[in-house]
Amino acid sequence: xxxxxxxxxxxxxxxxxxxxxxxxxxxxxxxxxxxxxxxxxxxxxxxxxxxxxxxxxxxxxxxxxxxxxxxxxxxxxxxxxxxxxxxxxxxxxxxxxxxxxxxxxxxxxxxxxxxxxxxxxxxxxxxxxxxxxxxxxxxxxxxxxxxxxxxxxxxxxxxxxxxxxxxxxxxxxxxxxxxxxxxxxxxxxxxxxxxxxxxxxxx
Amino acid sequence: xxxxxxxxxxxxxxxxxxxxxxxxxxxxxxxxxxxxxxxxxxxxxxxxxxxxxxxxxxxxxxxxxxxxxxxxxxxxxxxxxxxxxxxxxxxxxxxxxxxxxxxxxxxxxxxxxxxxxxxxxxxxxxxxxxxxxxxxxxxxxxxxxxxxxxxxxxxxxxxxxxxxxxxxxxxxxxxxxxxxxxxxxxxxxxxxxxxxxxxxxxxxxxxxxxxxxxxxxxxxxxxxxxxxxxxxxxxxxxxxxxxxxxxxxxxxxxxxxxxxxxxxxxxxxxxxxxxxxxxxxxxxxxxxxxxxxxxxxxxxxxxxxxxxxxxxxxxxxxxxxxxxxxxxxxxxxxxxxxxxxxxxxxxxxxxxxxxxxxxxxxxxxxxxxxxxxxxxxxxxxxxxxxxx
Numbered sequence: 001x002x003x004x005x006x007x008x009x010x011x012x013x014x015x016x017x018x019x020x021x022x023x024x025x026x027x028x029x030x031x032x033x034x035x036x037x038x039x040x041x042x043x044x045x046x047x048x049x050x051x052x053x054x055x056x057x058x059x060x061x062x063x064x065x066x067x068x069x070x071x072x073x074x075x076x077x078x079x080x081x082x083x084x085x086x087x088x089x090x091x092x093x094x095x096x097x098x099x100x101x102x103x104x105x106x107x108x109x110x111x112x113x114x115x116x117x118x119x120x121x122x123x124x125x126x127x128x129x130x131x132x133x134x135x136x137x138x139x140x141x142x143x144x145x146x147x148x149x150x151x152x153x154x155x156x157x158x159x160x161x162x163x164x165x166x167x168x169x170x171x172x173x174x175x176x177x178x179x180x181x182x183x184x185x186x187x188x189x190x191x192x193x194x195x196x197x198x199x200x201x202x203x
Numbered sequence: 204x205x206x207x208x209x210x211x212x213x214x215x216x217x218x219x220x221x222x223x224x225x226x227x228x229x230x231x232x233x234x235x236x237x238x239x240x241x242x243x244x245x246x247x248x249x250x251x252x253x254x255x256x257x258x259x260x261x262x263x264x265x266x267x268x269x270x271x272x273x274x275x276x277x278x279x280x281x282x283x284x285x286x287x288x289x290x291x292x293x294x295x296x297x298x299x300x301x302x303x304x305x306x307x308x309x310x311x312x313x314x315x316x317x318x319x320x321x322x323x324x325x326x327x328x329x330x331x332x333x334x335x336x337x338x339x340x341x342x343x344x345x346x347x348x349x350x351x352x353x354x355x356x357x358x359x360x361x362x363x364x365x366x367x368x369x370x371x372x373x374x375x376x377x378x379x380x381x382x383x384x385x386x387x388x389x390x391x392x393x394x395x396x397x398x399x400x401x402x403x404x405x406x407x408x409x410x411x412x413x414x415x416x417x418x419x420x421x422x423x424x425x426x427x428x429x430x431x432x433x434x435x436x437x438x439x440x441x442x443x444x445x446x447x448x449x450x451x452x453x454x455x456x457x458x459x460x461x462x463x464x465x466x467x468x469x470x471x472x473x474x475x476x477x478x479x480x481x482x483x484x485x486x487x488x489x490x491x492x493x494x495x496x497x498x499x500x501x502x503x504x505x506x507x508x509x510x511x512x513x514x515x516x517x518x519x520x521x522x523x524x525x526x527x528x529x530x531x532x533x534x535x536x537x538x539x540x541x542x543x544x545x546x547x548x549x550x551x552x553x554x555x556x557x558x559x560x561x562x563x564x565x566x567x568x569x570x571x572x573x574x575x576x577x578x579x580x581x582x583x584x585x586x587x588x589x590x591x
Contacts, residue, residue, distance in 0.1 A: 001410055004437075008414045011430055012421050019334065019425045023327055035427055042430070073390045076371050079241065080378030080386065087379060087496050095492040102488070131489040 003049055010045045014038055095131065096120050103136055106188055112177045113140040116201060133189050138198045140181065142174075174200060241375075242266055244368040249514060252361060256517050259291070263517070265510060273506035291521070295528030302347055303532045303539075309340040310540040310548055317545060334424075337548065341420050344533070344555050351529045351559055352413055355566045356405050358522035363401035365518060366573050369511045370394055370580070376504040377584045380497060385583050393576055396455055400448050400572060408448075408565050411441035416558035423551040438561065445565055452572050456579045501584060508581030512574055519570035523563055530559035 018038040022031055099120045107115040121135040178198045186196040242265055249265050257263060271277045313336040320329030370393060378386040418434035533556030541549035 001406060004414060005410070008417055011418065011433065015421045015424055015428055015430060018428045022425065022427070023330055023334070031427070038428060046433075073387060076375050076386060076390060077378060077383070079375045080383070083375060083379035084381075087500055088493075091489075091492045091496040094495065095489045098488045098492060 003052055007045060007049045011042060014041050014045065092122060092124055092131070096122060099133065103138065103185060103189075106185060107138055107140070107181055110177070110181050110184070112143060113181065113200075114143045115140050133191060134195065136185055136189065136191070136196045138181065138185065138196070139201055140178070140198055141201050242269075242372060245365070245372055245511075248365045248368045251364075252518065255521055259287075259521060260517060263514075265514070268510040268513065269503075269506045272509050273502055288520075288524070291524050292528060295525055296531060299529055299532045302343075302529075303536050305343060306340060306532075306536040306552065307539050309336060309343070310536070310544040312336055313340070313548065314544040337424065340548065341424075341551065344552065345417065345420060347529060348416055348555055348559065349413070351526055352409055352562055354522045354525050355562045356409055358519060358566050359401050359405045359409075359569050361518045362515060362569055362573055363398060365511075365514060366397045366576065367394065369507075369514075369577070370397070373504065373507060373511070373577070373580050376500070376507060377580060380500050380504065380584055382584055389580060389583075392455055393580070396452050397573065397576060400452055400569065403444065403448055404565055404569050408441045408445050409562060411437050411444070412558055412561050412565065415441065416555055419554040419558065420551050423547040426547070438558075441561070441565075445568060449568055449572055453575060456576060504584050505581055508577050511577050515570060515573050515577065519566065523567055523570075526559055526563045526566065530556045530563060532556075533559060 015038075018034060021034045021038075025031060025034060099122075100118050103118045103120065104115050107113075107118065115138060117139040119135075119137040120133065121137075123129045123132045123134050178200055182196045182198045183193060185191075186193050189196075246265050249263060252263075268277075313333055316329060316333050316336060320333070322329075371390075374386040374390055377389075415434045415437035418430050418437065422429055422431045422434060533552050537549045537552035537556060540552060
């Protein structure tokens with residue numbers, strides 16, 4: 001660009017000189033010679049540029065490609081990894097919530113207990129097992145019979161001596177219910193029985 | 204060149220008239236990543252943009268623009284934008300009317316001098332007076348021309364620095380969505396070619412157009428001594444370089460876009476298949492959750508891309524309008540001068556106007572190429588997700 005800029009400058013100067021000479025020289029016969037000489041000057045100017053170009057060692061001026069150091073690829077990949085971890089966490093959280101709702105819906109099919117809460121543990125490590133269920137914990141309580149409260153309760157006649165055995169029976173019954181629930185959930189999710197825990201919170 | 208410019212404007216209009224897709228997920232998903240994303244580099248560049256853009260769009264904040272675009276809250280009113288454009292063009296033309304006045308008055312003086320030339324004792328006196336007037340006019344015209352070329356250079360500079368800030372952000376979003384191969388392919392090539400294009404246009408094409416304009420003006424000084432072919436040569440050179448640059452740039456974008464997206468798409472597909480197949484019962488829920496998050500990440504990336512395009516348009520349109528207004532003034536001055544003055548002066552002004560239109564074309568081409576670059580990077584993410 002420097003070379004071209006010099007060429008344009010010299011062309012402008014030559015043309016201006018030609019115009020002045022044209023004005024200053026008296027006879028019109030001289031003007032043809034002036035035109036000839038100036039033309040030769042232009043040719044020399046252009047040829048000089050060409051020869052300069054050919055004689056250059058092609059170590060041409062190359063404008064600096066990047067003025068400011070932009071972010072490197074490594075930096076981009078690190079940022080992307082962080083962002084993709086965030087995306088994954090978000091997805092896993094949505095998934096956990098989805099599975100939790102599913103577990104609660106499944107457990108609430110059981111008529112004998114009321115499901116209070118469900119906790120789900122997932123495998124979040126990278127690899128083949130990503131997303132697999134690890135552990136399910138259910139918190140249940142005895143089903144409240146809110147709608148039945150207005151009804152007349154059946155009269156229960158309790159025999160004092162049988163109370164302990166009844167409580168014991170109730171415990172067994174409750175344990176059976178809990179086990180049944182745990183087994184159902186474990187079977188549904190294809191988990192070993194010990195990976196499902198049901199906590200009975202007595203009211 | 205005119206076809207390219209028309210194409211550019213049709214693209215811009217179609218983009219402005221398009222409503223961004225509404226977010227179907229909840230707001231929390233749309234917000235995904237907006238707060239965490241490191242947009243500081245882009246915001247800094249937007250803050251540094253010159254005052255005129257800020258006057259045109261006072262509340263220009265990249266982050267807010269992205270979040271509004273993601274939610275589909277931006278109300279594009281085509282009529283309003285069109286009216287604003289017309290208003291800006293007229294304001295620019297009005298602001299440059301003084302230049303028109305000066306040019307026309309000088310041309311009238313030279314015309315009068317030419318007619319009085321015979322009244323002087325020696326014709327040379329009249330000739331010198333005419334010559335001086337012509338020189339004054341040319342100096343004035345070339346001075347404004349230089350200023351206008353600098354406006355173009357500044358616009359190219361702004362665009363390049365904005366792209367250098369925006370692309371790492373877009374590539375980060377692309378890589379986070381699984382387009383790791385694409386982003387690794389794109390990073391050196393796209394950033395390098397953007398800088399090269401900007402530098403070539405700024406340091407080679409625009410100076411060549413300037414040289415051609417100067418030689419065109421000098422050509423009119425003497426009736427006997429012509430350098431118009433040299434001016435043509437410079438103009439052809441500049442157009443060739445511009446054409447080559449755009450062709451090579453578009454070729455690179457097209458070739459790399461497809462290659463990266465297919466690799467990434469296959470990788471994502473494998474990941475999805477393994478989740479579906481190996482996680483019993485709830486594998487589907489997991490892959491659905493992943494897909495939902497991916498969808499909103501895609502939405503985010505597209506919003507960032509569209510916001511980038513909007514900023515590129517803002518950076519390009521205002522300088523382009525200025526250049527166009529001054530080119531119009533030159534052409535108008537040429538048209539007004541022709542009946543009263545001599546044809547050389549009219550030709551000189553018209554030629555300067557045409558050269559400015561070439562500058563307009565060069566700057567618009569840079570804008571268009573950068574627009575394509577953003578579109579390809581954004582589109583490649585969509586392709587990656589589509590190929591899952």
